[in-house]
Amino acid sequence: MxxxxxxxxxxxxxxxxxxxxxxxxxxxxxxxxxxxxxxxxxxxxxxxxxxxxxxxxxxxxxxxxxxxxxxxxxxxxxxxxxxxxxxxxxxxxISVPDTSLDRSPSMHWPTPAMVLDPSASTGPVLVTVEYRVPADRADAFTDAMGAVGRSRLRTGALHWDLYQDGSQPDRYLELFTVASWEEHERQHGGRLTGYDRAAEEKARSLVDPEHRFTVSHYLPVHRDSG
Incomplete structure (x- = not known):
């Protein structure tokens, strides 16, 4: 015009x-x-x-x-x-796809059971999750854990990996590091969404029900240079 x-x-x-x-x-x-x-x-x-x-x-x-x-x-x-x-x-x-993701806050992670009392700045924090997965579900489990890994990284993890035990192939170990204890508490306290919860539930539905997954938190040990 x-x-x-x-x-x-x-x-x-x-x-x-x-x-x-x-x-x-x-x-x-x-x-x-x-x-x-x-x-x-x-x-x-x-x-x-x-x-x-x-x-x-x-x-x-x-x-x-x-x-x-x-x-x-x-x-x-x-x-x-x-x-x-x-x-x-x-x-x-060609339109933007409707992802229909559940973005509502989901605080479904339980409070970590800790004997040590880390400060907010303590870090980096290493979090491990052990799973036992039957052989017939291994491929589906590793595929589902891809979404879980992206969830960890999206909500604050600096690094994420999934390992399989060479001597016990049904044993898997998930590891991710977070910059500080405060940052990890933020993951517990509101960064997770309904989509993240659904991704975790899908992966954990493939775990052997007789072996509950185990979560551990490792804190850095600072030694004197002398």
Whole structure:
């Protein structure tokens, strides 16, 4: 419209509707970010989103300004219109998938039973979980533990691994490290979601029911350099 029409009131009407659409898109994206991100990481997720969004606007302004200098304002607006049409058509066939993840907080980890009393800064903390898995469930278990590993890393773990005992193949050991005891307590106290709980339950449903999984917490031993 801006490229081909020279009637001011028609352009004004077009700008009103395009402005409403633009504000609507931004409002929807902002709202979706707030309801999609888990509570404990929502502020950081919004910060990344705004950085990408505002950065995209800045880069887009530079790109389209350069295009206008090179081919003229009218042709640049026509190219932009074509890109918008193509993007809209592509969106009809390739949309963002609905993950339907349960992002509600889930504090399903029990309080660690500790004899030692670590301070908040004690760390790194090594957490191990031992599982016994029948041979006929081994492949399904290792596949399910992939989601568990991503959950550990997403909620604060610095490193995660799953090992199989060479002498007892039904014995698996999950290990992950967290920067500090305070950081691990935050995993217990609100970082986990319903999705994380479902991932753990799926993996643990494959464990031998006669051998309950065992969780251990290891704290660093600091020795004097002398």
């Amino acid at each position: 801006l490229a081909v029409v020279r009637v001011p009131w028609i352009i004004g009407v077009a700008l009103v509707f395009s402005g409403l659409a633009w504000v609507g898109v931004l409002s929807i994206l902002n709202a979706q970010m707030q309801v999609t991100a888990p509570e404990w990481v929502r502020a950081r997720a919004l910060a990344v989103y705004l950085t990408v969004c505002q950065g995209g606007l800045a880069i887009g302004a530079a790109v389209w300004g350069r295009a206008a200098d090179a081919i003229g304002v009218r042709d640049a607006l026509l190219v932009a219109a074509v890109v918008l049409v193509i993007g809209s058509l592509v969106g009809l066939f």
